[in-house]
Amino acid sequence: MNRLKTWEGGLLVVFLMTLALNLAFAPEFLTVQNQINLFQLSIEKIIVALVMTLVILNAEIDLSVASVMGLSAAAFGFLVNAGWGGGTAILVCLMIGLAAGAVNAALSARLGIPSLVVTLAMLIAFRGLARVLVRDESLGDFPAWVTDLGQKGLIGPVPLSLILFAALLAVLGVLLHRTGFGRQVVVIGTNAEVARFSGINVARVKTVLFLMSGTVSALAGLLYAARLGSVRGDSALGFELDIITMVLLGGVSIFGGKGSMTGVLLSILIILNLRNGMALMSITGHIQTGVIGVLLIGSVLLPNLVSDWRARRARS
């Protein structure tokens, strides 16, 4: 618990530093419109990161999220261009996400194959299905109300996606930290064997988490399609890297059991500010990806090195 507190405290300091830097470089940084733009640019990733927090806390991983996003976006483009109504298409896409989650759950939670392997295979498979649906084209021509929802403000300047993010943050925060289900997620993540012997239905909890992950990823894919106004076979390709980085940088242990929603929220804010800062300094998208890669490794390496150093000091 102590380690966690210092990690979140450290995140807060880093966040304030990135904020100060951004303010120094761009005085108009804190305007409402600029802040909304900041969130909008990565909104789909940060929505999925919230669910991924629960999955990783449970000592599982879902590498297929970006492919489910791509598949859902591709299915939406395909259905709309095949003459379906926007509403029905959205419903079908969410069902596809639920089904994708069910496949992951059946193979990992029920059959007991490691989720790393299952979701890696499904990363390839779902991305492949997205390519089957849109081939090498770019599908657009969405109904106007869909692109409006994706691009314009719903309540004042605040768009639907940001409202969904805030709502999901609240719901999942309460679910994780204030309910029995949340406690079960953490207990299983700490020690699945102990959890089983204390009467927790481990497979059921894991199944629920994969279903949530699939459905929310599909929702994020729809938001992505609506925001950009068109989809391609490689929509949301590689997003899993950013999403997992957000969660791990937030202090969630890759081995499960340790971490909090507050930490993940702070790490999301840091990454958004960093990306904005790097864009201000005209650092290109490729280097930004490299920096995220360094962050990902560093966020796990640093605590290990610190604990090594402490152990060595305690011995001497």
Place this chain on the structure above:
Amino acid sequence: MTALLGRFSPQTLRLVALALALLATVLFFATQIEGYLAPRMFNRITTSAAVVLPLAVGQAIVVMTRNIDLSVGSILGVVAYIVGDTLGSLPDLHPVLVVAFCMALGAVLGAVNGVLVAWGRVPSIIVTLGTLALYRTFLVEWSDARTITTAGLPQWLVDLPQATAFSLGALEVRVTVVLAVGACLMAGAALAFLRPARRFYAVGSNPDAAAIAGINAARVVALAFVISGAMAGLSGFLFLAKFGNITVVAGMGMELKSVAAVVVGGVSIMGGSGSMLGVLMGALLVDTIDNSLTRWAVVSEFWRDALLGFLIMAAVTLDTLAARSLARMRRGGGA
């Protein structure tokens, strides 16, 4: 039936099943695609599989130690590009030195992974997901949007993919195929007979027992990543030779193909078991399916990725179920 199955080890049964699957695949496509059993198709599949095979060999050794290396595609890209670039200014470099240079460059990149996993105690999935992005970023920056073309490569390298090592009847076996298969068989022989190589199995099947037996597990894991990097370097060389024109996206997604070959080849993702003969057949099966699908009129070429994913999943699922029922049968037989 039980007695018959019990006489063979699960590893042997797995190899037999793989061989049958490979045979069935070839026979199936022979009835579907005209001229499928021609020497040209043999060349197309073997030279394509030769690029993936070294990657798969390195990946298999890493997976045996209960880790995974997702950075191999990026390492392949970096090596193919940098060596292609270097050959533009040093065209007289001896071929053997070129291959050594490729493998050394790959080994250095693999060593970064190895140090972070073995001594930094960062899970391999995190490290290699990170270096997958990092190495590619490095390549994009380094390349400055240039493309390596065959015009800048020495003639021997451009001719290499067409060079035949020996012929089996009408089938010509290319030099690149011999290189890849040779690396695979050498790794297989080492894993079977050399004491240091047996340590990969020991660390993968039970790290605690391996530590008690006096094995330095961290060093073994680090070495696995160095080998994986070196093998990715060899694949980079074969990629450069095969395609000649190299852009910054070279090798993108190859990590997934290597994982596919490894799990289809029967290397347990839980570590501690697997054979190079299996990896060889796994790589061949994955590439046969991949290359045949593009020529099969019934499905569109866009199905390739989806089928590859489902194929990996089916292989892993079958393997898990088979291992479980075999274990149950053994227990039942003993009681």
